[in-house]
Amino acid sequence: MYTMDNKDNQAKEEVKMLKTTLSDMLEIEYPIIQGGMAPWATERLCVAVSNAGALGIISSIGVGMPQAAPVALADDPDWKDKSPYELLRAVLQWATEQTAEKQGIFGVNVPLAEEFGEVVEGLIRATIDARKEDEDTANRLRVIITSAGNPAPWANLIKESGALWFHVVPSVAHAMKAEQAGADLIIASGREGGGHVAFEPVHSMVLLPAVVNATSLPVVGAGGFCDGSTLAAALSMGAVGIQMGTRFIATEDSDFPEIWRQKILTSNERGSHVGISVFGPARYLKNKISQQLYELYNRGFLEGYKEGTRLEGRGMQQLSKSSDPDECVFLGGEVAGRIEQMPTVRELIEEICGDAETVIRKLPKLVTES
Ligand SMILES: Cc1cc2nc3c(=O)[nH]c(=O)nc-3n(C[C@H](O)[C@H](O)[C@H](O)COP(=O)(O)O)c2cc1C
Structure with missing residues (x-):
C-alpha cells in the first residue's frame, strides 16, 4: 500500500x-x-x-x-x-x-x-x-x-x-x-x-x-x-x-453535521448498503433506519416507496436534532470504510x-x- x-x-x-x-x-x-x-x-x-x-x-x-x-x-x-x-x-x-x-x-x-x-x-x-x-x-x-x-x-x-x-x-x-x-x-x-x-x-x-x-x-x-x-x-x-x-x-x-462525519470515520468497507430513497435507490451508511430502507427496497421499490420515504424524511430531520446515530439517515459510499x-x-x-x-x-x- x-x-x-x-x-x-x-x-x-x-x-x-x-x-x-x-x-x-x-x-x-x-x-x-x-x-x-x-x-x-x-x-x-x-x-x-x-x-x-x-x-x-x-x-x-x-x-x-x-x-x-x-x-x-x-x-x-x-x-x-x-x-x-x-x-x-x-x-x-x-x-x-x-x-x-x-x-x-x-x-x-x-x-x-x-x-x-x-x-x-x-x-x-x-x-x-x-x-x-x-x-x-x-x-x-x-x-x-x-x-x-x-x-x-x-x-x-x-x-x-x-x-x-x-x-x-x-x-x-x-x-x-x-x-x-x-x-x-x-x-x-x-x-x-x-x-x-x-x-x-x-x-x-x-x-x-x-x-x-x-x-x-x-x-x-x-x-x-x-x-x-x-x-x-x-x-x-x-x-x-x-x-x-x-x-x-x-x-x-x-457543511455536514458532526454526527455524520463521525459515522464516516467509524464505518468499515462493508458499512453501506442500498435502500429506498425519494427518487430511486440510494446508498446509505448502515444503521437501524438504513436496515429498514434496505429491507423495503429488496421487497420491491414501488411497494416500499411510501414507508421508505417516510422513514428517510424522518431520519433526515433528526440529523440536526439527535445525537443518536440510529435515529438519523446518512447517505454515504462504500469508500467510508477507507476514511479514517x-x-x-x-x-x-x-x-x-x-x-x-x-x-x-x-x-x-x-x-x-x-
Ligand atoms: C450525501 C450525498 C448527497 C448527494 N447528492 C447528490 C446530488 O444532489 N446530486 C448529484 O449529482 N450527486 C449527488 N451525490 C453523489 C455525489 O455527487 C458523488 O458523485 C458521489 O458521492 C461519489 O461517490 P463517493 O461517495 O464514493 O465519493 C450525493 C452523494 C452524497 C454522499
Whole structure:
C-alpha cells in the first residue's frame, strides 16, 4: 500500500505537475471535483474546494429546496419567502465573493429528476442570469453538472449559459445519450458511490473504463475515490479526474453535521448498503433506519416507496436534532470504510494529488526488461 507521508516541499513541487484535460478545461490546479450533495447546499464546502484549487460545486437543489437558511442569507429573516431562483442567485453571488481572493473556480449541480418539477428550470435560469449579469461570476462559475435525469430536453437552456456542461451517468447507454445531447464531459458514477445510485449495479472498476472506451468525450470517475492510489487508478483507466462525495463530507470545512462525519470515520468497507430513497435507490451508511430502507427496497421499490420515504424524511430531520446515530439517515459510499481522518479540504486535495503522483512515478518500475 502506498502511504501518505510525502508532504515535503519536493512533493508540493511535484503536485503542480499532475495536469489533465480536466484541469486544462477548467483552469484548475487539481483534477478533482467535489460532487453535488443535495439536499445540502454545500456552500462552505464548495468555497473551500474552489479556494484550494479543485472544482467546488454548489448543490442547487439543496439551495432551491433548502433544509435551512443558506449561509448567504443567514441574516435575512425573509429568506423563506424567496423562490428557488432568488435563493440560488444570492448563493452564487456569495460564492463569487468568497472565491474572489483566490480566484477559485466553481460550478453548480442540477439534478434533473422529474420529481423536482419546475424548480429545475428556475435553478438553471438563475445560473444563466448570474453569469450574464456579473463578470466575476461568469469568469469563475465555469460549469453546470447535471445528473439524475434525461439531459436532452435541457440541452438548449444549458448551452445558453455559456458554461461547460458535464453530465453524470451510471451506464454506457446513458453516456452515449449525454454525448448526443451535447455534453462536454461525462462523469461515470459507479454503484459504490454515496447518495442516489442506479437500479442496475455497475461499479467503477467496470463502468469507468467501459464509458471511456465508448465515448469520445473526456470522462471523470465517481464512486469509491478517496486518495492518491484511487486517483491514479482512475487516470490509468483513462479518466481525466475524479469526483468525490463521501470523502469530502469528512473534512473540517464541510457543511455536514458532526454526527455524520463521525459515522464516516467509524464505518468499515462493508458499512453501506442500498435502500429506498425519494427518487430511486440510494446508498446509505448502515444503521437501524438504513436496515429498514434496505429491507423495503429488496421487497420491491414501488411497494416500499411510501414507508421508505417516510422513514428517510424522518431520519433526515433528526440529523440536526439527535445525537443518536440510529435515529438519523446518512447517505454515504462504500469508500467510508477507507476514511479514517478529518483533514481540511486543502490538506486532503494536496495529499491526494501528491500521493497520486508518487504512485504514478512508482508504476513504471514494475515493468521490467525480460
Ligand atoms: C450525501 C450525498 C448527497 C448527494 N447528492 C447528490 C446530488 O444532489 N446530486 C448529484 O449529482 N450527486 C449527488 N451525490 C453523489 C455525489 O455527487 C458523488 O458523485 C458521489 O458521492 C461519489 O461517490 P463517493 O461517495 O464514493 O465519493 C450525493 C452523494 C452524497 C454522499
